[in-house]
Amino acid sequence: MTRPLELDRAPVPPATVLIRGAHVVDPRTGLDGRADLLVREGVIAEIGEQLEAPQGAELVDASALHAFPAFVDPHVHLRTPGREDEEDIDSGSRAAAAGGYCAILAQPNTSPVVDSAPVLRSLRERARAEARIPTGFLAAITVGQRGEQLTEMAELAGAGAAGFTDDGLPVRSAGVMRQALQYQRLAGRVLALHEEDPSLSGNGAMHEGEVSAQLGLAGIPSISESVQVARDCALALYEQGRIHVQHLSALETVETIERARSAGVQVTCEATPHHLLLTDEAVRTLDTNFKMNPPLRGEADRQALIEALRSGAIDCVATDHAPHAREEKEQPFELAPMGVTGLETAFAALHTDLVLPGVLDLSLLLERMTAGGQPFGLAVPRIERGASADICLVDLDADWEVGEAGYESRSGNCAFAGRRLTGRVRMTIAGGAVAYRERTFALGAVA
Numbered sequence: 383m384t385r386p387l388e389l390d391r392a393p394v395p396p397a398t399v400l401i402r403g404a405h406v407v408d409p410r411t412g413l414d415g416r417a418d419l420l421v422r423e424g425v426i427a428e429i430g431e432q433l434e435a436p437q438g439a440e441l442v443d444a445s446a447l448h449a450f451p452a453f454v455d456p457h458v459h460l461r462t463p464g465r466e467d468e469e470d471i472d473s474g475s476r477a478a479a480a481g482g483y484c485a486i487l488a489q490p491n492t493s494p495v496v497d498s499a500p501v502l503r504s505l506r507e508r509a510r511a512e513a514r515i516p517t518g519f520l521a522a523i524t525v526g527q528r529g530e531q532l533t534e535m536a537e538l539a540g541a542g543a544a545g546f547t548d549d550g551l552p553v554r555s556a557g558v559m560r561q562a563l564q565y566q567r568l569a570g571r572v573l574a575l576h577e578e579d580p581s582l583s584g585n586g587a588m589h590e591g592e593v594s595a596q597l598g599l600a601g602i603p604s605i606s607e608s609v610q611v612a613r614d615c616a617l618a619l620y621e622q623g624r625i626h627v628q629h630l631s632a633l634e635t636v637e638t639i640e641r642a643r644s645a646g647v648q649v650t651c652e653a654t655p656h657h658l659l660l661t662d663e664a665v666r667t668l669d670t671n672f673k674m675n676p677p678l679r680g681e682a683d684r685q686a687l688i689e690a691l692r693s694g695a696i697d698c699v700a701t702d703h704a705p706h707a708r709e710e711k712e713q714p715f716e717l718a719p720m721g722v723t724g725l726e727t728a729f730a731a732l733h734t735d736l737v738l739p740g741v742l743d744l745s746l747l748l749e750r751m752t753a754g755g756q757p758f759g760l761a762v763p764r765i766e767r768g769a770s771a772d773i774c775l776v777d778l779d780a781d782w783e784v785g786e787a788g789y790e791s792r793s794g795n796c797a798f799a800g801r802r803l804t805g806r807v808r809m810t811i812a813g814g815a816v817a818y819r820e821r822t823f824a825l826g827a828v829a
Contacts, residue, residue: 387544387759389485389516390509391475394815396424397771400435404444404775408451408765409745410752419449421771424814429767442809444775451763452484452772452810454754455725456574457549457628457652457700460517462508463501464493469705469792471505474725475514477703477791479818481725482774482807484763485516485755490527491550497522497533499541506542515812518544518758520574523562529554532561535569544758547574549628550675552610554580559614563623572650572757574626575614577635578676582606587716589662589677597666599716602677608634615642615649626757627651629702631676633686640695650757652700653687655728656797659735660684664797670711670718671797674704677720691750692742698753701728705793722797727784729776730803738804773811780806 401419406429408414418433419426435441455478461469471488478486488505490496496505502521509517521543525531527550535546546562546569553559553575566573583606588594590601611627615638618625630636630653642649656674661681664672672678690696704721711718729751736742752763763772785799810818 387518388542389518390506391513391516391813392511396814397811397816398422398436398439399442399811399816400433400439401442401444401449401773401775404447404449406449406765407745407748409749410762410764411766413765419765419773421811421814424771426765426767426769426771429765442775447775447777447808449765450482450748450774450776451752451765452774452812453482453729453751454485454760454763455483455701455703456487456698456754456758458486458488458703458725459491459705459721460488461705462492462505467792468707471509471512471517472514473790473792474703475512475517476818477725477789479514479810479812480790480807481727482729482776482810483515483725484772484810484812484817485518485760487518487520487544487755487758489547489549490520490522495522495527496520497525497527499534499537502538502541502543515817520545520547520549522546523548523553523573524558527551529558532558532565535565535571539569539571543571545571545574545626547576547628549574549576552576552578552580556613556617560617560621563617563621566623572624572626574628576628577610577614578602578606579610582609586677587673588665589679591662591680593662593665597668604632604634604679604683607632607676608638611635611638615639615647618649619645619647624648629654629657629676629700630687630696631657631679631683633683636686636690636695650697652698652754653691653696654700654702655724655731656722658684658687658691659731660797668715670713670715671722671795671799673715673718673720674702674722675720688736688741692746696750697757699728699732699751700754701725705791706795707793711795722795723789723791723793724796726789726791727796727798727803729807730805731798731801733778733805734803771811771814774807775809776805776807778805780804782806
């Protein structure tokens with residue numbers, strides 16, 4: 383029997399807060415209107431009008447704000463252990479809280495790789511001392527992420543691994559992937575897959591297409607992703623395994639996953655804000671904040687991702703938050719590392735470019751941004767009586783420039799740097815405790 387997944391955070395007192403007059407929206411519980419929310423000892427105790435504040439409760443005037451279920455990100459790089467100069471558990475979880483997240487799952491491509499129970503236990507211990515919000519850790523599928531020998535998946539699951547991934551690298555061998563799917567049944571955790579065929583992607587630096595040809599940069603074809611997804615969906619069906627496809631970027635991949643689901647494959651998938659909002663046209667600037675893997679693709683791919691998010695073919699939004707040191711990104715485009723940050727801008731960017739123009743409904747965006755933990759067995763945050771308080775307070779009218787006031791993250795390699803966005807998180811309650819309050823958001827009175 384699979385052990386329930388437990389996330390870790392630093393010890394903090396549970397919140398007792400009366401959120402007064404917020405516009406509460408939770409598509410899963412049907413809430414969409416003005417209400418007070420009383421959080422008592424970390425639990426949503428009451429939802430109603432003109433609620434009485436218990437003695438000692440903090441009073442928060444939310445009359446100009448919306449209250450949403452807080453978000454869950456299944457794809458974050460915390461760079462711990464090994465590159466704490468780029469990010470650590472404290473700064474990464476603080477950035478997540480600033481973006482309205484109540485839970486995150488960190489990837490194992492660290493130094494050393496999270497491929498053994500001792501490394502995982504050490505990380506969990508650090509999270510219990512440093513994490514601002516509940517934080518989980520995925521372990522590697524293969525030792526050292528070399529794609530050759532499977533990790534001790536059952537032992538890692540027992541030590542608290544949220545799932546298994548060689549993120550940053552594909553599992554090249556179909557035979558090794560088949561073995562991983564077989565052992566998955568013992569471990570009881572999902573395989574999250576970075577999908578590309580290295581023989582097709584080669585040394586590409588951006589999407590293969592008209593823009594790469596004009597810039598003279600080596601390209602990564604979209605089929606590099608889709609053919610690998612097709613292979614792994616076929617293996618998952620044969621072995622009756624569960625897979626989660628990370629950071630979809632291509633129209634062909636969406637079509638492949640839809641066909642696989644129709645055939646009975648147990649497959650979920652995610653898309654990032656940058657792939658939903660940007661295309662390879664942005665790379666014309668040669669700004670390395672537009673360099674990531676998979677790369678920004680064409681407009682047809684972007685539209686396919688949006689439609690798949692709308693239809694549910696894409697299950698959730700994930701940021702693939704990938705911090706890098708400034709000096710590493712300040713290199714020629716071909717030499718710079720791939721990856722961008724995204725925790726602090728995800729909601730605002732999607733709200734600005736998809737919700738405000740009417741492309742997506744706000745309620746649908748909330749459904750997808752709160753669903754990130756579902757493929758890994760985590761409960762979806764809900765605003766209802768008796769639920770743990772996982773709430774973000776958002777000013778939907780706030781206009782701000784990304785990066786103008788700095789970042790909570792240690793790194794600033796954001797694809798939306800310098801953009802003006804509309805919508806800003808003012809406060810986040812995660813796991814029943816106040817995890818973030820914007821510096822300019824006044825402290826509420828105490829009853």
